[in-house]
Structure formats: structure tokens, C-alpha cells
Amino acid sequence: MQNKIITTLFSFLLSVGTGFCADSAGSNHISVFEKYVSKAVTTDETARCLNCHASRQIKLVESWEKTKHAANQVGCFECHAAEPNDPAAVPGHFGFCVKLPVTPKTCGSCHTEQYASFASSSHALAFDRIKNNPIRQASPIVFETTCASCHGNETTLKRGKAVDESWPNHGIGRINTDGSRGNCAACHGFHEDSLERVRSSDTCVACHSNSFSPAVQAWKNSKHGASWQAYAKSADMNVKGFVSLNEPVMRPDCFVCHFAAAKEGHKSTHNPSERLSWELAALKATHTDNWGDKRLMMQETCRNCHASTQTEQFYRRLDALVVETNKIVEKLADNSTENAYKNNKIKSLAIKSRVGAAMMSPAHRVEAIEELLEQK
Numbered sequence: 001m002q003n004k005i006i007t008t009l010f011s012f013l014l015s016v017g018t019g020f021c022a023d024s025a026g027s028n029h030i031s032v033f034e035k036y037v038s039k040a041v042t043t044d045e046t047a048r049c050l051n052c053h054a055s056r057q058i059k060l061v062e063s064w065e066k067t068k069h070a071a072n073q074v075g076c077f078e079c080h081a082a083e084p085n086d087p088a089a090v091p092g093h094f095g096f097c098v099k100l101p102v103t104p105k106t107c108g109s110c111h112t113e114q115y116a117s118f119a120s121s122s123h124a125l126a127f128d129r130i131k132n133n134p135i136r137q138a139s140p141i142v143f144e145t146t147c148a149s150c151h152g153n154e155t156t157l158k159r160g161k162a163v164d165e166s167w168p169n170h171g172i173g174r175i176n177t178d179g180s181r182g183n184c185a186a187c188h189g190f191h192e193d194s195l196e197r198v199r200s201s202d203t204c205v206a207c208h209s210n211s212f213s214p215a216v217q218a219w220k221n222s223k224h225g226a227s228w229q230a231y232a233k234s235a236d237m238n239v240k241g242f243v244s245l246n247e248p249v250m251r252p253d254c255f256v257c258h259f260a261a262a263k264e265g266h267k268s269t270h271n272p273s274e275r276l277s278w279e280l281a282a283l284k285a286t287h288t289d290n291w292g293d294k295r296l297m298m299q300e301t302c303r304n305c306h307a308s309t310q311t312e313q314f315y316r317r318l319d320a321l322v323v324e325t326n327k328i329v330e331k332l333a334d335n336s337t338e339n340a341y342k343n344n345k346i347k348s349l350a351i352k353s354r355v356g357a358a359m360m361s362p363a364h365r366v367e368a369i370e371e372l373l374e375q376k
């Protein structure tokens with residue numbers, strides 16, 4: 001009872017400005033917490049969150065305490081405060097208005113460049129592109145637990161509570177209740193900000209290892225993957241800035257080619273499409289817009305470790321194989337709807353062949369071409 005009075009008083013005093021809102025029935029789940037005092041120096045608001053949450057989610061708080069966020073007073077309140085009109089907001093949370101989903105809009109209020117770059121990527125559009133898939137209408141639960149766990153879903157919440165199968169969702173193109181698209185945590189995780197984590201191919205494996213995107217397996221089978229496996233342990237994965245050249249070892253993994261600065265003086269990107277000359281994940285591959293410039297940018301990356309002739313020859317062969325695969329697919333594909341299953345099979349084999357070529361896996365190329373030639 002005493003707690004209740006104190007909380008109500010607090011909420012009355014604090015119910016002004018973003019992140020605060022009037023108390024409601026939500027406050028009746030107070031319980032007695034064992035006191036745990038976090039050593040982190042925080043804002044006054046976050047200190048109050050920690051009063052309760054430090055003892056409750058000890059492991060979560062410990063991992064946050066080790067981050068640059070904690071060192072820079074970016075705490076619970078700074079990320080979880082909600083606008084009162086956001087459907088994800090839990091109103092009256094001991095005087096605060098909080099929400100569980102932390103969206104690119106929140107991260108982007110501090111990391112503006114990364115936000116803009118990510119927002120222009122196909123990652124941010126991964127749900128939009130499949131939202132009309134018949135599976136979504138036929139069975140929301142099947143959609144959520146398959147397609148949406150990688151591509152994302154349109155999350156619908158009401159006063160902080162899930163109203164259907166769309167929450168929780170951690171897909172990369174999730175549509176958030178505050179209007180923003182995507183999910184930074186799909187790669188960065190919930191409470192870590194380590195570069196080591198996000199630069200590891202393990203970050204990409206959860207999504208890029210299926211029949212439409214066998215990129216991780218193809219890369220692991222390549223000389224690049226082999227070289228990485230041999231040296232990764234001795235590399236400091238947290239070095240800031242332009243890694244490819246500042247490291248003692250050659251480490252050609254996913255982020256080096258698709259995200260890291262292409263050369264000294266350049267910035268890293270959050271839009272991997274900026275360096276892709278082909279749209280490979282389709283029945284028939286087509287060139288991307290302005291593909292010449294995009295290819296030149298990727299070649300800058302290759303040149304950090306290779307001679308130009310090696311790189312140019314690689315692309316000549318990639319182009320030839322993509323054109324050849326397109327020809328085979330053209331003969332096999334049948335656009336009638338009865339053959340949707342067969343076409344999907346052909347599509348995934350065509351992708352396997354091309355992604356095998358792009359990521360340099362001889363095994364993927366040979367298996368895919370053999371299987372394609374067996375199709376009738």
C-alpha cells in the first residue's frame with residue numbers, strides 16, 4: 001500500500017515530457033525486490049529503472065554495464081522511453097511511459113548516419129516485399145514462425161500488449177508501431193554494442209543460410225571462408241575504423257565486403273546493396289540500377305588484398321556464369337501456376353549456382369548446375 005502511494009506520487013510529479021505518462025492500473029504489479037546497486041553512472045530516470053530492474057534482470061543489466069552505451073549514460077530510459085500515443089507504449093509504468101520494442105527510430109535519434117543508410121537498404125524493405133504472400137493470409141502463425149522470423153512482420157500492439165501472432169518479432173524488415181521500418185537489433189542484439197559481435201559471420205548465418213540465400217555456406221566453402229577460419233581467432237575484431245588494412249591478418253568475411261569502408265578515408269555502409277551489380281535472388285538474375293558504379297565500389301574492397309587483374313577476371317567469369325544460368329532457367333521455367341513448386345525449385349537452384357559463383361564456392365556451382373540440367 002505504501003509503495004502504491006509513493007509510486008502514484010512519483011508519477012504525478014513526473015508526468016510531463018516524453019517518456020512520462022499518467023499512471024494507470026499497470027502499477028499494481030509492484031513486488032518487493034532485493035536491492036542490487038548498479039555501479040553505472042546514469043541519468044536520474046535510468047537510475048530509477050535500475051532500482052527495480054537491476055535485481056530482476058541481473059544478466060541483462062550486467063551485459064549492458066559492459067557497453068559503450070552504459071559508459072555514455074545511454075541507459076534503460078534512453079532506449080525504452082515511449083511516446084504516449086505509440087501503441088507499443090505501456091502507460092503508467094511507475095510514472096514512466098515505456099515500451100519493449102526498441103526501433104531504428106530510437107537508435108537513429110543518436111546514430112543518424114547508420115539509420116539513414118539502413119533505411120535505404122533492402123534489409124529495411126524485407127517485409128514489404130513479401131507482405132502479400134498468400135501464406136500470410138492463410139495462416140498468420142505459420143507466416144510469423146517461418147518467413148517473418150527473417151523478413152520481419154507488421155507488429156500490432158495495443159497499450160504494450162500483443163493482440164495477435166505478430167509480436168514478439170525480430171526480423172530485419174519489421175514494421176514498427178512508431179512508423180519506422182526495420183530492426184537494428186536483428187544484427188546488433190538487444191543489449192550489446194560490440195563491433196566484434198556484429199562483424200562476425202555468425203550474425204548473418206541465422207538468415208543467410210536457406211535455399212533462397214545460401215550465402216554463408218557458399219562463403220564457408222570458399223578460399224575466403226577457409227582463410228577467415230584460419231586467422232579469425234588472432235584478429236582483434238573490435239579495431240575501430242578501416243579494418244581491412246589495419247589488421248595484421250587478411251580476413252575476408254561478410255562485413256569486410258558488404259559493410260566495411262571500401263578504402264582508407266571512406267565510411268562503412270549499412271546498405272549492402274550499394275556494392276551489388278546483380279540482383280541474384282530471382283528466377284532470372286538482372287543487373288541492378290547503376291550497376292557499374294556499384295561494382296567499382298566493391299572492387300575497391302577487393303583491391304585492398306588483390307591485384308586488379310584477379311578481381312576483373314573474377315567479375316568476367318561471374319557475369320558469364322550468371323548469363324549461362326539465366327539461359328538454362330529460361331528453357332526450364334514454366335510460368336503456369338500449377339508449376340509453382342517446380343519453379344521454386346528451379347529458382348533456388350539458379351540462386352545456388354549464382355551465389356556459389358559470387359561467393360566462390362566450387363561445390364555450390366557444380367551441385368546446382370548438375371541438378372538444373374537434370375530438371376525437365
Ligand code: HEC
Nearest residue numbers: 029045048049052076077080081090094096098099100160
Ligand atoms: C518500481 C519498480 C520498477 C521501476 C521503477 C521500473 N520498472 Fe520496468 N518493470 C517492473 C516490473 C515488475 C516489470 C514486469 C517484469 C516482468 O514481466 O517480468 C517491468 C517491466 C518492464 C518492461 C517490459 C514491459 C512489458 O510489456 O513486458 C520494460 C520495457 C520496462 N519495465 C522498462 C522500464 C524502464 C525503462 C524503467 C525506467 C524508466 C522502468 N521499467 C522502471 C518494475 C519496474
Ligand code: HEC
Nearest residue numbers: 053057061064069074075076079100101102103185189190
Ligand atoms: C541501446 C538501447 C538499449 C538500452 C540502453 C537498453 N535496452 Fe533493453 N532492449 C533494447 C532492445 C533493442 C531490445 C529488444 C526489443 C525489441 O525487440 O525491439 C531490448 C529488450 C529489453 C527487454 C526484453 C528482453 C527479453 O529478452 O525479454 C528488457 C526487459 C529490457 N530490454 C530492459 C532493459 C533495461 C532494464 C535496461 C537498462 C539496464 C535496458 N533494457 C537498456 C535496447 C536497449
Ligand code: HEC
Nearest residue numbers: 068069072074078079102106107110184185188193194195
Ligand atoms: C541516446 C543516444 C543513443 C541511443 C538511443 C543509442 N545509442 Fe548507440 N551509442 C551512443 C553513444 C554515445 C555511443 C558511444 C560512441 C563512441 O564511443 O564512439 C554508442 C555506441 C554504439 C555502438 C558501438 C560503436 C563503436 O564504435 O564501438 C553501436 C554498435 C551502437 N551504439 C548501436 C546502437 C543501437 C543498435 C541502438 C538502438 C538499439 C543504439 N545504439 C541506441 C548513443 C546512443
Ligand code: HEC
Nearest residue numbers: 129130133146147150151206207208209210212213280281
Ligand atoms: C532463414 C531466413 C529466411 C526465411 C525463414 C525466409 N526467407 Fe526469404 N529470404 C531470406 C534472405 C536472406 C533473402 C535474400 C536473398 C538475397 O538477396 O540474396 C530472401 C529472399 C527472399 C525473396 C527474394 C527477394 C525478394 O525480396 O524478392 C523472396 C520473394 C522471399 N525471400 C520470400 C520468402 C517467403 C515467402 C518466406 C516464407 C515461406 C521466406 N522468404 C522465408 C531469408 C529468409
Ligand code: HEC
Nearest residue numbers: 122125126129150151171172186203204207254258272273
Ligand atoms: C534477421 C535476418 C537477417 C540478418 C541477420 C541479415 N540479413 Fe541480409 N537479408 C535478409 C533478408 C530477408 C534479405 C532480403 C531483402 C529483400 O530483398 O527483400 C537480405 C538481403 C541481403 C543482401 C542483398 C541485398 C540486395 O540488395 O539484394 C545482402 C548482400 C545481405 N543481406 C547481407 C547481409 C550480411 C553481410 C549480414 C550480416 C552482417 C546480413 N545480411 C544479416 C535478412 C537478414
Ligand code: HEC
Nearest residue numbers: 204208215216219252253254257276277278279280281358
Ligand atoms: C570477398 C568478398 C565477399 C565476401 C567475404 C562475402 N561476399 Fe557476399 N557477395 C560478394 C560479391 C562480389 C557478390 C556479388 C556482387 C554483385 O552482384 O556484383 C556477393 C553477393 C552476395 C549476396 C547476393 C545478393 C543478391 O544479389 O541477391 C548475398 C546475400 C551475400 N553476398 C551475402 C554474404 C554473406 C552473408 C557473407 C558472409 C557469409 C558474404 N556475402 C561474404 C562478395 C563477398
Ligand code: HEC
Nearest residue numbers: 104107108111114115118184187198199255259260261268
Ligand atoms: C545487417 C546487419 C546490421 C544491421 C541490421 C544494423 N547494423 Fe549496425 N553494423 C553492422 C556491421 C557489420 C557493423 C560494422 C561495420 C564496420 O566495422 O565497418 C555495424 C556498425 C555499426 C555502428 C558502429 C559505427 C559504424 O558505422 O561502423 C553503429 C553505431 C551501428 N552499426 C548502428 C546501427 C543502427 C542504429 C542500426 C539500425 C538503424 C544498425 N546499426 C543496423 C551491421 C548491422
Ligand code: HEC
Nearest residue numbers: 223224227244250251252298301302304305306311314360
Ligand atoms: C581482406 C582481404 C581480402 C579481400 C578484401 C578479398 N579477398 Fe579474395 N582472397 C583473399 C585471400 C586471403 C584468399 C586466399 C588466397 C590463398 O589461398 O592464399 C583470396 C582468394 C581469392 C580468389 C581465389 C579463389 C579460388 O578459389 O582460387 C579470388 C578469385 C578472389 N579472392 C577474389 C576476390 C574478390 C573478387 C574480392 C572482392 C569482391 C576479394 N577477393 C576480396 C583475401 C581477400
